[in-house]
Amino acid sequence: MxxxxxxxxxxxxxxLIVVMLAVFGIFFLIPKWTGVDPATMFVGKxxxxxxxxxxxxxxxxxxxxxVQLFDFFKGIFVGRxxxxxxxxxxxxxxxxxxxxxxxxxxxxxxxxxxxxxLSLALxxxxxxxxxxxxxxxxxxxxxxxxxxxxxxxxxxxxxSLPIYFTGLLSLxxxxxxxxxxxxxxxxxxxxxxxxxxxxxxxxxxxAFLYGAMYARITRATMLEVMGEDYIRTARAKGVRESVVxxxxxxxxxxxxxxxxxxxxxxxxxxxxxxxxxxxxxxGLGQAVLTAINQRDLPLILGVTLITxxxxxxxxxxxxxxxxxxxxxxxxx
Numbered sequence: 542m543x544x545x546x547x548x549x550x551x552x553x554x555x556x557l558i559v560v561m562l563a564v565f566g567i568f569f570l571i572p573k574w575t576g577v578d579p580a581t582m583f584v585g586k587x588x589x590x591x592x593x594x595x596x597x598x599x600x601x602x603x604x605x606x607x608v609q610l611f612d613f614f615k616g617i618f619v620g621r622x623x624x625x626x627x628x629x630x631x632x633x634x635x636x637x638x639x640x641x642x643x644x645x646x647x648x649x650x651x652x653x654x655x656x657x658x659l660s661l662a663l664x665x666x667x668x669x670x671x672x673x674x675x676x677x678x679x680x681x682x683x684x685x686x687x688x689x690x691x692x693x694x695x696x697x698x699x700x701s702l703p704i705y706f707t708g709l710l711s712l713x714x715x716x717x718x719x720x721x722x723x724x725x726x727x728x729x730x731x732x733x734x735x736x737x738x739x740x741x742x743x744x745x746x747x748a749f750l751y752g753a754m755y756a757r758i759t760r761a762t763m764l765e766v767m768g769e770d771y772i773r774t775a776r777a778k779g780v781r782e783s784v785v786x787x788x789x790x791x792x793x794x795x796x797x798x799x800x801x802x803x804x805x806x807x808x809x810x811x812x813x814x815x816x817x818x819x820x821x822x823x824g825l826g827q828a829v830l831t832a833i834n835q836r837d838l839p840l841i842l843g844v845t846l847i848t849x850x851x852x853x854x855x856x857x858x859x860x861x862x863x864x865x866x867x868x869x870x871x872x873x
Contacts, residue, residue, distance in 0.1 A: 546861065553857045560849040565613050568842050570606065582838045584641050596641055598625025637846055638839035647843035650828060655847070658824035660729065660736075661816065662809035664744040666802070669752035674798070676752070677759025678786070684764065692756065699753025708746040708819035715742060726822050743820045747813055751805060758801065759794060766793045795866055799859045807855035811848025 572579045580596040596602075600623070601609055615621060616636035623630040623639055632639045638647040676696065680689045716724040722742055727735035766772065767790055775785045814826035821827075825844055832840040 549857055549860050553853055556853045557850060560853060561614065561617070561846070562610075564842065564846055564849065565610055567845075568838065569602075569609060569613075582836070592641075595625045595627075599623035599630070599639075599641070637843035640837055640839045642835060642837050647839050650840060651825065651843055651847060654823060654825045654828045655810075656729070657726070657822050658810065658813070658817070658826065660740060661743055661747065661813060661822060661824060662806060664740055665747035665751065665809075665813075666806055668744050668748035669750075669755055670802075672748060673752040673755025674759050676756040678763055678791070678794075680756065680760045681763035681767065682786070693760070696753040696756040699749045700757070702749075704746055704750055704813075704815040705819050707749055708742070708816065711742045711746055712820070724820070726820070739820075743816055743822060746819070747816045755798065755801070758797060762794045762797055763790060766790050769793075792866055796863065799862055799866070803856040803859035804852060807852030808848065810851030810855075811844055 568582075569579055572582060578593070579602055580593045580600070583600065584592050584596045601612060604612075612621060616632060616634070616638075618634060620634040621632045621636045623632065630639060630644075632646045633648075635648055636646065637651065639645070640647060640650075676692045680692045683689045712724055715721050723735060723738040724742075725735075726739045729736045772785060772789060775789055776782070811825060811829070813824070814830055816822070817824045817826040818830060825847070829841060829844050831837070832844075
């Protein structure tokens, strides 16, 4: 198990480096190759010549690419000074960039917004796993029955209906109409009941979409697994059906579920834009939407790094869980 863990950690470190290189290339190299001045992307097209020149100096866009790449990595690990235009701005580590438009470092903004996105993603994940796995297993075991058709019909609705529709509908019914839950976000440190009340609808709305997908995948995988030889052998030996399902079938069913979970949860760390916008949650998704409207490229760059890193780390956790669920993976 230790060798397996070391191999996976090494692969994650390499992948994170590749991610940083890719992000650097997208935001700094590709604009140059396409004839776009990167400075205009960081300060805005309406800036005057003096402001553009100041940004070029601060980002050292005139230096060789390898020097720019070194400064980019250096900023993430030890911080960075942006000098140019007659002033110097210090960005403390980890420096994910500096917004010259808003005159603030990107990292504090990410730290301020991340707890909201994290609570949304983790809370919705718990709900959609419970609902999706339960519905998928029941549908697979009751294949062809009315319960199966109803469950899959609801799942199809969840996949088909957009979040802004189900979100606004849930607000209209359960918040504005019945008044059961709050439509306002309250930070957790201010009041847990108010925070929980304000997060119920976002959790359910996001979980309705993902839970529907997980239910369909669980059902399809479960039906395939239940036809395997080792399942028939276990039944022939007189093993109880509950043990066959729990110990044998579910273990194999969880492998594709974990794979999908790693990607979905990692991607949500970059912000669930539609959900956060619908429910006015001050998370990373809402910050990205604002940054796009304001053409605030450094913030978009920072969220891109966070999202890509979260996907890589989430997949590391999934790989480790593979080793727990299926001991054969440890020897691979």
